Each structure stands twice: as C-alpha cells, then as structure tokens.
Amino acid sequence: MADRDWPGSAKSLKGVILDMCGVLYDSGEGDGVAIRGSVEAVKKLKASDLQLRFCTNETQASRETFVAKLGRLGFDISVSEVFSPAPTAVTVLKDRGLRPHLLVYDGLLSEFDSVDKTNPNCVVIGDAAEKFTYQNLNEAFRVLIGLENPVLFSLGQGRYYKETDGLKLDVGVYMKALEYACDLKAEVIGKPSPMFFQSVLTDMGLQPHEALMIGDDLVNDVGGAQHCGMKGVQVRTGKYRPSDERHPTVSADGTVDNLAQAVDMLLSQRGL
Amino acid sequence: MADRDWPGSAKSLKGVILDMCGVLYDSGEGDGVAIRGSVEAVKKLKASDLQLRFCTNETQASRETFVAKLGRLGFDISVSEVFSPAPTAVTVLKDRGLRPHLLVYDGLLSEFDSVDKTNPNCVVIGDAAEKFTYQNLNEAFRVLIGLENPVLFSLGQGRYYKETDGLKLDVGVYMKALEYACDLKAEVIGKPSPMFFQSVLTDMGLQPHEALMIGDDLVNDVGGAQHCGMKGVQVRTGKYRPSDERHPTVSADGTVDNLAQAVDMLLSQRGL
Numbered sequence: 100m101a102d103r104d105w106p107g108s109a110k111s112l113k114g115v116i117l118d119m120c121g122v123l124y125d126s127g128e129g130d131g132v133a134i135r136g137s138v139e140a141v142k143k144l145k146a147s148d149l150q151l152r153f154c155t156n157e158t159q160a161s162r163e164t165f166v167a168k169l170g171r172l173g174f175d176i177s178v179s180e181v182f183s184p185a186p187t188a189v190t191v192l193k194d195r196g197l198r199p200h201l202l203v204y205d206g207l208l209s210e211f212d213s214v215d216k217t218n219p220n221c222v223v224i225g226d227a228a229e230k231f232t233y234q235n236l237n238e239a240f241r242v243l244i245g246l247e248n249p250v251l252f253s254l255g256q257g258r259y260y261k262e263t264d265g266l267k268l269d270v271g272v273y274m275k276a277l278e279y280a281c282d283l284k285a286e287v288i289g290k291p292s293p294m295f296f297q298s299v300l301t302d303m304g305l306q307p308h309e310a311l312m313i314g315d316d317l318v319n320d321v322g323g324a325q326h327c328g329m330k331g332v333q334v335r336t337g338k339y340r341p342s343d344e345r346h347p348t349v350s351a352d353g354t355v356d357n358l359a360q361a362v363d364m365l366l367s368q369r370g371l
Numbered sequence: 372m373a374d375r376d377w378p379g380s381a382k383s384l385k386g387v388i389l390d391m392c393g394v395l396y397d398s399g400e401g402d403g404v405a406i407r408g409s410v411e412a413v414k415k416l417k418a419s420d421l422q423l424r425f426c427t428n429e430t431q432a433s434r435e436t437f438v439a440k441l442g443r444l445g446f447d448i449s450v451s452e453v454f455s456p457a458p459t460a461v462t463v464l465k466d467r468g469l470r471p472h473l474l475v476y477d478g479l480l481s482e483f484d485s486v487d488k489t490n491p492n493c494v495v496i497g498d499a500a501e502k503f504t505y506q507n508l509n510e511a512f513r514v515l516i517g518l519e520n521p522v523l524f525s526l527g528q529g530r531y532y533k534e535t536d537g538l539k540l541d542v543g544v545y546m547k548a549l550e551y552a553c554d555l556k557a558e559v560i561g562k563p564s565p566m567f568f569q570s571v572l573t574d575m576g577l578q579p580h581e582a583l584m585i586g587d588d589l590v591n592d593v594g595g596a597q598h599c600g601m602k603g604v605q606v607r608t609g610k611y612r613p614s615d616e617r618h619p620t621v622s623a624d625g626t627v628d629n630l631a632q633a634v635d636m637l638l639s640q641r642g643l
Contacts, residue, residue, distance in 0.1 A: 236540060237539060240538070268552055272551055276540075
C-alpha cells in the first residue's frame, strides 16, 4: 500500500468514520453483497476503544430500511450511527422555511414526512435512478425556472457508483443538468460538504485530527475528509479505479486493499 | 425596437439565415402552430433579391420529415435550404472514422443510415426528449467510460425550448450531465458552433458581414452569428425572455417583435 503517515498516527485517533457502499458492501440486485472481511472488520472496530460512525450519501432508502438491509448482510449497525443527507436536508429546509419539490427515490420519501411540500419554493434531488425520467427532470426544471430565487439542493454530488451489474449514474450528474438548465449553482448536502462531515464529528465530540475517514470515493470521501482536517484512507473496492492513485489534486493518506486490511493495520498499530 | 445599426446596414446584405423553431413556428402537439405573419415573411424574403437559408438545431426529425411538417404549416421550404446538426455530424464521423452510439429521437435515426454503428467508439446525443430515460443515459455513459479516448458529440447545446404546453429541457442539459459523469468536454455540432454557421455561409458563397441571422435564442442564434462576424437580430417570440435585452455578454444588433416585423423593416430599408 501507499505508505504515508496514517498508520503512524493511528495511536492518536479517537474515532473512525466509514463510508458504506463500496466499503461495507457492493449494491446490486436485492440487498447486494458484503465485501469480503468487512463484517468482521466492523465487529473489530466496535470491540475497540475507537468511536465508530457511518457516513453515506445513500439516498435511495430511509435510514431504517437501509440499516435493516445491512443487518441482513451481517452488519450490526444502528440508525443512530448512520449519517445520511436526507435528515440533514430536512433540518436545513425547516431552518430556512423552504418547501421542497422532491425528485427522489420512492424509498426515501418517508424521511421527508414532516416537511411541508405544498406550493414548492425549492427543489431537492437525490439518487432517483429510474425516476430520473425526462418527464420528472422537466417537472423539477419547471419548478425552478418559475421561481424568482430558485434554490436547488442536491443530496450528494457523485458522478456514478458501482452496482453488481455495472456502473450507474449518480445524483451529481442530474445536479449538473439542472444547474445548466437554470443557470444556477446547487447547494450540496452530503459528502464532500464540510458541514456534513462536521455534523458527524460533533456527534462524536471529536476534533478533525482525531478522526479517520475510510472510503472508496477518492474525491468525496477522502478529499472531503481531508478538507475538514481529518485523515482519509481509500480502499481498493467499490468505485476505486487505479488512476485514483495518481489523481492530480487528491492524495489519500493511505490506500489499502479493503476495509479488513485497513482495520487490521489500524488496530495492530494501536497494539490491539 | 432596440435601434442599432442593422437596419442601416440592410442595403449591404446579400443573405438572411433564419432560425426555425420559435421564429417560424412554435412546436407542440402535432405540427405545432405557425407564428403569426411568418409564412408571409418567408414568402417576401424568397421574392426578394436576398439569398435565404434556414439553420436549426432541430434534432427530433430528419430534414425530410421536418420540411414536410413546415409545409403543412404553410411554409414553402426545401430540404436543400435547411442546415441541421445531424448531416454535419455524419460528415464529421466519417471524416474521423468514428462509429457512434446514438442517443437521439427515433425520428432522427434515418439521418445516420449511412454510418457504421458497430462496436461504438464515440457517443452522439441529440434532443432525445422522452428517450432521455435513466437507462438510456446510463447506457451512453457506459460506452463513454469504457473508451480509452471518449468522444461525445452533442447536436446543439440548448438549455430548454418552448412547446405549446410549456418549457422543455433541451440536449445541452444532458450534454452537461455526461460531461460531468465522464469528466470530459463534448464537441458541439450545431449552433452556436462557428463551423456550423460557416457551412451555411459557404453554401451561400457569402462573407460573414454580408449575412444576417434572425433567431429567438439570444446566445446560440444571435451571439453565435455575431461571433462569426454576421449581424444577429432577436425576435420577441419563441424562447425570448425580456431579460435577454439586458444580457451581460450578448447584445443583439436589433430586437423586433417577430419575423414579420424584421422582414418588413429589412425590405423597406432596401427600398423593396
């Protein structure tokens, strides 16, 4: 692995944040499949003295549904440990008195149950996948173009992700589409937004330098965490591509084959 | 109207290029509707000593189908007078030995009959409208991401257009989506590409300063033509919006209520 200073700094760590899709499991038909060694790795982290949180841009399912799916794959994770964009968006919408037009996957709708959606004055898009029809995108566009001060929230800004049957376009692609159509800049809620990482650190009561992010997305997981002052390690699973290791602007503090290897190195360095 | 120098220079003009949708007609259910006065205005131009061509980013139908539709609306136009992106794309593809994966409206497919489409090494997108499903966009994405040197051609780069039942997203929006997904820059074929305007001037045998473009799209019609050295006049029909008249970077040589008014002013200035 690319041996930078993160294993050397493992002793000063107090918390670990794990990305989920591409680190714990690969999504796809049904529940997807656990990545080899990841179930055991999460168990080892939970048994250690490190705090553990999960941070995902998953916006196809509510946290309840998502955690239940991970349970079926063998992961022991509770809803309160999971940070995802939708509940953060709900807080932002309520704070600013905004009523969203939602273009999200059906499974995510329940996260917005408590939000007033009448007479929309903003648009929220998530990873709507097959719901990104021409008609639905046009409908979101018409809401925005009809507003005097159009506001677009994007739950993440990923380009694509990997399912068991191949690469799939992610929400960022449709964010760019609507940005161009309406000549505006979206507000991103989720990784790599610093506000989003900070909310996880606040929940753990940690300073950035006390936490390590492990993810498969070099820019959004690793770069985003580093931008907040955390260490960022990339796994060679999920959407990892070899070219990530010579990326022009983002350089991981470490690159490992998978989560199991990362956790073994981390705990061994701490003498556990 | 904003009275700049174009009526004053009308005497030195030798040719006029007309945008079609939003100038001649508004699209929508069935054939759409002719814009009041436009059928007569085209007749007057054809009876004058000016050369006349039509230049459209229309990519939902072949030129044959498109011209037949305009005939039903009362316009006397022949295929050889119409310049559209698809035939230009065919020339470019053949010149460069490229085999396209097509994401275009069914009605446009026949324009590409003579092109080898096996084992694609580039992607061509047009205004595919309802065919811009998640699945189809994903398929185009997978072709591009799988190529060592991905090439994306976009037939135009419009943001949206107006149909009788409202605004519709145009091909440029999906171009931006794929550009972001694949981290590349598309090659635009159609307005406002200088190469596209130049092909029309070449066909008329005119220098840029001898030709006037009349369109409803400030940036793509007017700005594009001006960028080539032509005069550009905007009509207040089609996708015209009042804010166009205080656009930060593009300023039309004239703004008129509709094509009929533009033609009457032009011919009267020439003493016809």
